[in-house]
Amino acid sequence: MLPPPPHDTDAPIRLTDNDAALAKLSAVRQNYLSDQFIKHFVSRASFQPSRPPLINVGTFVRTKAIDDLVNQWMDLSSKEGKKCQIISLGAGSDTRFWQLATGTRKDCLSKYIEVDFPEITMKKAMAIKKNKDLSVVLGAPADIQLGQGGTAISSPIYHLLPADLRSDPSIALGSLTAATENAARLLDPSLPTLLIFECVLAYMSPQESDTLLKWFHTYFSSREDGILGAIVYEMFGLGDSFGRVMLSNLKTRNVSLPGAVPYPTLESLPSRFLNLDYTSAHALTLKDIRRTFIDPIELDRISKLEMLDEIEELDLVLEHYAITWGLSTAHLGNRKAPWGEWGLQRREQHEEDE
Ligand SMILES: C[S@@+](CC[C@H](N)C(=O)[O-])C[C@H]1O[C@@H](n2cnc3c(N)ncnc32)[C@H](O)[C@@H]1O
Numbered sequence: 001m002l003p004p005p006p007h008d009t010d011a012p013i014r015l016t017d018n019d020a021a022l023a024k025l026s027a028v029r030q031n032y033l034s035d036q037f038i039k040h041f042v043s044r045a046s047f048q049p050s051r052p053p054l055i056n057v058g059t060f061v062r063t064k065a066i067d068d069l070v071n072q073w074m075d076l077s078s079k080e081g082k083k084c085q086i087i088s089l090g091a092g093s094d095t096r097f098w099q100l101a102t103g104t105r106k107d108c109l110s111k112y113i114e115v116d117f118p119e120i121t122m123k124k125a126m127a128i129k130k131n132k133d134l135s136v137v138l139g140a141p142a143d144i145q146l147g148q149g150g151t152a153i154s155s156p157i158y159h160l161l162p163a164d165l166r167s168d169p170s171i172a173l174g175s176l177t178a179a180t181e182n183a184a185r186l187l188d189p190s191l192p193t194l195l196i197f198e199c200v201l202a203y204m205s206p207q208e209s210d211t212l213l214k215w216f217h218t219y220f221s222s223r224e225d226g227i228l229g230a231i232v233y234e235m236f237g238l239g240d241s242f243g244r245v246m247l248s249n250l251k252t253r254n255v256s257l258p259g260a261v262p263y264p265t266l267e268s269l270p271s272r273f274l275n276l277d278y279t280s281a282h283a284l285t286l287k288d289i290r291r292t293f294i295d296p297i298e299l300d301r302i303s304k305l306e307m308l309d310e311i312e313e314l315d316l317v318l319e320h321y322a323i324t325w326g327l328s329t330a331h332l333g334n335r336k337a338p339w340g341e342w343g344l345q346r347r348e349q350h351e352e353d354e
Contacts, residue, residue: 010164012254013203014117017092020199023059024095026051032060032302040131041093041124053306054314058321060302061290062233065323065344066198068293069231070096074108076338077192083110085193087176089165089212090200091116093124097158101137109157110191113176118151118162125153125160159186165200166208169215177219189223192339195230202234202259209259213326214276221277221330227339228328232272236263236322243320266322273326281326282343287318293344 021042027033029050039045050056070086077084088094091114100109116124125146128134138144138155145154151162163172170177176187187193195216201209213230220226238247238260247257263269270281284293308314329339 009254010117014120015253016199016203016255017116017120021093022048023051023055024063024093027056027059027063030056031305032056033063035095035099037095037098037134038093040134041095041127053308054317056306057290057302057308057314058286058318061286061294061318062198062321062323064294064298065284065286065289066196066231066233067096068344069229069323069325069342070100070194070196071105072342073192073194073229074100074105076342078105078108079338080192082191083108085111085113085187085191086196087111087113087115087187087193088196088198089115090197090203091124092120093127094198096196098134098137101157110188111159111186112157113159113161113186115161115163115165115173117164118148121160121162122149122151125150128153128160154183165212166204169212173215187219189220189226192227192229193220195228197230197232197234199234201232202257203255205258206262209272210276213273213278217276217278217328221328226328226330228278229339229342230273230278230326232269232324232326233321235260235320236269237265237320239264242316246320269322269324270326272324273328277330278326278328279330280340281324283322283324284344285319286321286323287315289323289344290318292346295347 021038024033024035024038025042025045025048028035028038042048074084086109088096094114097112097114100106100112114121114124128138129146135141135144138153138158143156146152147154148162153160161173161175165172175183175185177185179185216228216230220228235246235257237243238257250257263272266283266285269283273281290299323344325343327339327342
């Protein structure tokens with residue numbers, strides 16, 4: 001692949017989508033995860049090399065944990081007799097929509113919206129248009145519209161939007177919360193709504209991501225029954241030698257992580273939400289999630305897939321990545337009870353932990 005032109009400073013950030021998609025493809029191919037759709041978003045998928053076992057385990061743990069939080073969100077919404085809305089910001093080539101829309105919880109989805117830079121959404125829109133396995137999940141051809149020069153898709157549930165998440169959200173994402181001449185607003189503030197930021201906020205300044213989280217919070221807390229959740233997955237605690245090596249490797253690719261700077265420790269991560277008036281927030285490292293939150297039967301299964309040389313090395317990597325989840329149920333009072341249960345549930349201790 002040719003290097004991006006030097007003036008295009010966002011190109012290296014967009015290229016991280018390639019890394020994420022290749023990591024997912026590798027974890028699927030090595031049987032850590034099952035995902036029949038990811039191959040359609042990777043060019044020359046069958047020629048792509050697999051990633052090292054350590055990366056595959058990390059991808060597995062991160063995906064399982066986010067899947068669990070998303071599934072819980074959908075189940076809590078159903079318990080309330082409501083459908084839910086999911087917005088994936090910096091979605092890249094992610095396939096979660098296709099998994100959910102073909103899975104047992106599909107009837108719970110009111111809207112699934114993906115946002116990324118226009119260069120990425122155009123590529124994704126083309127892949128969807130080209131591939132029947134992908135497009136058929138969106139609905140009948142007459143219900144699927146391409147827009148904005150091929151960078152946007154709208155369909156009954158799935159919407160793909162081009163936007164720079166660092167821009168003013170009321171302009172860049174205005175169609176989500178305000179009706180336009182041609183279309184109703186996409187988001188219903190009365191439905192439980194989940195934001196997913198999977199490895200994206202680290203590339204933005206803390207002020208830019210605060211503005212974004214605050215904007216969604218304001219929209220959903222404008223109603224008595226507004227319920228908003230958010231999941232953030234990213235690297236943190238980069239002040240140690242591991243972090244310095246990671247930052248210097250990324251620097252050679254012209255990528256920096258301004259969004260990781262305010263989070264030197266695990267304890268600092270929930271402040272991302274609590275400082276913006278979300279009701280509650282929690283964070284766990286991938287190391288902890290692997291040890292105490294993943295089903296032991298699954299852990300046993302994946303331990304047989306590939307030889308992992310060094311558990312210490314795996315732990316060192318996994319303790320620099322975390323999943324943080326925040327909840328805003330500002331006006332629910334006593335009714336917030338079921339939503340307070342939302343979070344990763346610790347399983348029984350596994351032998352390896354003892
Ligand atoms: C590491 S990839 C992760 C992709 C996907 N969330 C996943 O986990 O598979 C980061 C994604 O965030 C997107 N991104 C980063 N900064 C962005 C911004 N300011 N506006 C829109 N998208 C952005 C990139 O284009 C890329 O697709």
